[in-house]
Amino acid sequence: MGNSPAVIETSGLSKRFRGGQLAVNGLDLTVPRGSVFGFLGPNGSGKTTTIRMLMGLIEPTSGTARLLGSPMPKAARAVLPRVGALIEGPALYGFLSGRDNLLRYDAADPTADPRTRTARVGAALDRVGLTAAAGKKARAYSLGMKQRLGLASALLQQRELLVLDEPTNGLDPQGMREIRSLIRELAEDGTTVFLSSHLLDEIEQVCTHAAVMNQGRLVVQGEVAELAANARGRLVVTTPDTGAAARLLKERGIADVAVAGEDRVSSELPPDDMELADLNAELVRAGVRVRGFTAERASLEDAFVALTGEGFDVAG
Structure with missing residues (x-):
């Protein structure tokens, strides 16, 4: 199971919301282990709905999803501790400092060793460049800083898979560069990164593979270099x-x-x-x-x- 070549696999995955709207339609997605996988599509194309099904937050109407070789949402309890996620922006306590937010996140993880908590939180803050602002209340953080703190919460433990929904949202160009380079580092350390975005240059700069959604359907998936090569210059x-x-x-x-x-x-x-x-x-x-x-x-x-x-x- 741990050596499966795909960390995410879906077959015919569909989600129809009440009122008949088909948000995701027959999705067959394969995310190779070790890839930085860009999940692309205009807003409203079904990206976030797909991610929420993958993470077991909502049930599919039909079809199946497997995460790290196990069926979702059935195996969520066993699988999710091996997955870091930042979906639809971070949920933060505004009255707590950045560091205290992370300590609380870590304490809520039943697999986290409390003896090494402070060191883990310090390392995660350092990794996203927030050490200097760690004592500041989260409500005083800019949008970009909140996004970094959310990313730090996903990095508290070594993860096999990191799922990021629009990770550079609200960041200035310098912050975007830092997050991109962090994503590359994580991939080099052996973490598979799955990131949704509507920014094409972001995908082109950082991803090895990509899939394109349009109106709930998968249009194409494959290696980024090949996808670009298939279009004429x-x-x-x-x-x-x-x-x-x-x-x-x-x-x-x-x-x-x-x-x-x-x-x-x-x-x-x-x-x-x-x-x-x-x-x-x-x-x-x-x-x-x-x-x-x-x-x-x-x-x-x-x-x-x-x-x-x-x-x-x-x-x-």
Whole structure:
């Protein structure tokens, strides 16, 4: 059981809420052990409902979920002590200090050794950069500090699996970088990290694998590098002669040609058998004043827009 290659496995997992709304529809998800797994989707796509089923907080309408090889929610009591989680923001006591919040969290864990509690809490605070603010009341914490304290609560014990719902919510860019680097460290220490996000660049920077949800359904899952590779990159030509450049690219059969602003033409990258240098020379011969000619690799965003057929809510 402990050596199963998947730490999370679902089969046909579905959740229909009262009133008939199907929030999660037939989900078959596989999260490999040792991965940093990004669970992506616009807000309302079913991510949090899925996480709540995985953690045994709500029962599925149909289908099954296994966590660390055991069925959920049936095996919740045995499985959850091996899992750290931060779901829908941390629940904190505002009148207690950051340190006292963590001491209380740790005391509520029946598997935690009280003799090493103070050292564990100190190490968790240090790990998320809150040692200096540990004596401050949690109600005086900024949103980003509260998020870090919630993460610290999930890190009190060594965990096999860490489940994080939007872990960089409310953090400034520096805080986001710190949390990303912490997630990488945890993965290097052997913890599998499952994180939901609607921030594509976050997934691209930190995750090894990803799955995309859209309107309750799983659109795709796989290694991040492969998902991006499946989308075609973009060709960007910078020129004052946008009309002439766009015409020539279209004549050559290049797809999705668009004039983007006063001096940019963008298109899909040409097929592999078309030499980019020859295309550039052809533009020049046709009298197009080429000031820039760039092949941009496909990003995860390109892949997901291609897969879901819609723009991605990358901001909020």
